[in-house]
Amino acid sequence: MSMTAHTAGKQVRPSQTPRTSSGALRRHRSAEIFAAWSLAGPALLLLVVLFFLPVFGVFAIALTDWEFGASSLSFVGLANFREVFADEGFRISLINTILYVVIVVPGTIALGLAIALLIESGKSFRAFYRAIHFLPFMATLTAMAIAWEALLHPTIGLINQTLAGLGLPTANWLRDENTVLPVLAGIGIWQNLGYAMVLFLAGLKSIPQDLYDAADIDGADAWLDRLRTVTLPMLGPVTMFIFIVVALKAFETFDTVQVLTQGGPGHASEMLLYTLYRESFEYLRTGYGASVAVVFLFIVVALTLIQARVMDKRVHYQ
Amino acid sequence: MAGITIEKIEKTFGATTVLRDVSLDIADGEFLTLLGPSGCGKSTLLRILAGLEVQTGGSVAIGDRVVDGVRPKLRDVAMVFQSYALYPHMTVQENMSVPLRMRRLSNWQRLPLIGRFLPGSKAVAAEIENEVMRTAKALGIGHLLGRKPGQLSGGQRQRVAVGRAMVRQAAVFLMDEPLSNLDAKLRVQMRAEIKELHKRLGVTFVYVTHDQSEAMTMSDRVAVMLDGELLQVAPPQEIYADPDDRRVAEFIGSPKINILDAKMHENGLASMAGTAFAVRAPIARGSSLSIGIRPEAFHLVDSHGVNILTGAVRLVEHMGSDLFVHLDVPGGDHPVVARLLAERAPQISSGQTLHLGVKPERLLLFAADGKRIRPHGQLGATVVRMKERLQ
Incomplete structure (x- = not known):
């Protein structure tokens, strides 16, 4: 975040381009946001697919009576934990x-x-x-x-x-x-x-x-x-x-x-x-x-x- | 109360010789500084005094007792380290108590939990607490006793390290570059405080530094070391004005001393940088020597002549009360630096030709091997003192 502010500040400061600066700034910002997501994205995706979703799945299955391979299941609340x-x-x-x-x-x-x-x-x-x-x-x-x-x-x-x-x-x-x-x-x-x-x-x-x-x-x-x-x-x-x-x-x-x-x-x-x-x-x-x-x-x-x-x-x- | 006698200390690490035939007497209550560039062996010598390092040859006596092979804790020495070496997990109070606890409490009494309830340990612990408190107050760190080293500033840590050394009231204080981790301003302040501490405690201080201003301002005597050898041991002003060796002259003083190559001629004249200098010393005709001139030994004169250097001004540095004038002289590789009083030399600009006179007694003559050559009949102050001691 501080990086963004810093480089953005550099963009604005030169006085010879006062009119284009806000447009350039916006373009610069969106480019940076895109870069940030594309850098963090793969890791985030893997984290979600391999960690958060399975954990969420386990929590969900723990509340059901599902048996491995069974075609139906029903919600049993905390019965499994009991x-x-x-x-x-x-x-x-x-x-x-x-x-x-x-x-x-x-x-x-x-x-x-x-x-x-x-x-x-x-x-x-x-x-x-x-x-x-x-x-x-x-x-x-x-x-x-x-x-x-x-x-x-x-x-x-x-x-x-x-x-x-x-x-x-x-x-x-x-x-x-x-x-x-x-x-x-x-x-x-x-x-x-x-x-x-x-x-x-x-x-x-x-x-x-x-x-x-x-x-x-x-x-x-x-x-x-x-x-x-x-x-x-x-x-x-x-x-x-x-x-x-x-x-x-x-x-x-x-x-x-x-x-x-x-x-x-x-x-x-x-x-x-x-x-x-x-x-x-x-x-x-x-x-x-x-x-x-x-x-x-x-x-x-x-x-x-x-x-x-x-x-x-x-x-x-x- | 103890002086230190160092006799013919040698130290080698594998094939490298770190200390060569170092002998030195340090008087009881003296403040002696070991001064030298890094790697000259001064810290090793200090560690040998402390017993942290074992010498390859020679002997050390503290007081009247030869301490070779004696463990550090039995030598009656305290030490302050460059890194302070405070125990990070202990509070200031605990840090300063360690030397006393180790000496006054038995192994059993120091055990955690149980130790506290053993007979006698409570009284000793209270006594230790009092002494630590007193020392801490004397150093102005009484309010920090509950903190850990990680929560202290550099200067405060330094004081705690000094405090830990002080509580034991050892006969000898060893300090290994204790100020080099502090910022410049604090260093000047702590310099005065350590000097003060020495006066108050009256014990022997051995202080290691590479900073000549620390050595010059604090010490009773300075021992200049280079490449594992002791070059000269003398009071600061003598080290500066009357060096025994060219390397000592070059190491001490800022700006550095001007060293010029000269050749000896007949009737006591040596030629150097296009000028003749009257030299009153027993030097053979035709032999080469170096002449050292301190920057402040120069004074402005009007015209060229004997004992007068002439050259073109390369650079003028205004330092407020002084001017540093860099002068290109014929035949010299480096410019000669002269320190002139600003009020006496107001109008100097680069490119100008300048004549600088030197009084013959301010010339320091060195032989080709770097040893000092003294004028006829004059002995070095160090030699004079040694002769007096022998008689």
């Missing part, structure tokens, strides 16, 4: 998801930071360590899940074999309702670790050396004091970002559940996105699935809003 919140299966799924997030997010942040600090403090093989820790994040989780399945196999899996060899108790990791969620969370941490580590490494690089020097002079030169006085506070923005991204990724965990457990045993490893998938595409209850999607969307939006708020106020130290 059913969702009354449903024991959904509640278990939500609690499982929250538990999973509560394990994965702190685990990923703590381990990612620890590895980043270790890599940063060492001198040799930095690129190598970076690469091997980042690999799980790059790999297709479905393929990796199959590898994990082999490792976790109750009889021939490496983990149980090792435990048995050491005389330790073994478990049927993916078929036991007490272990299945922590094991999935462990895989989740393993997968996101590299991502957190890379971001922490970048964050560590951007801490000015002056602050560590000042901490040395001020007497905060022990490992823990440096961490508390300089490193952790300066990593605040990065940590907040990792927190949100990993939380979002953890909320939408699907591949491991689908490949390894299908939500079992019972509902012990059922999570939101898997429930949504099953209701919509296996049971074909699209209206119900859409209302789960709406709940899911609320969680995601809430997280993002928290990020925007906290980031600006608490983490950037303004």
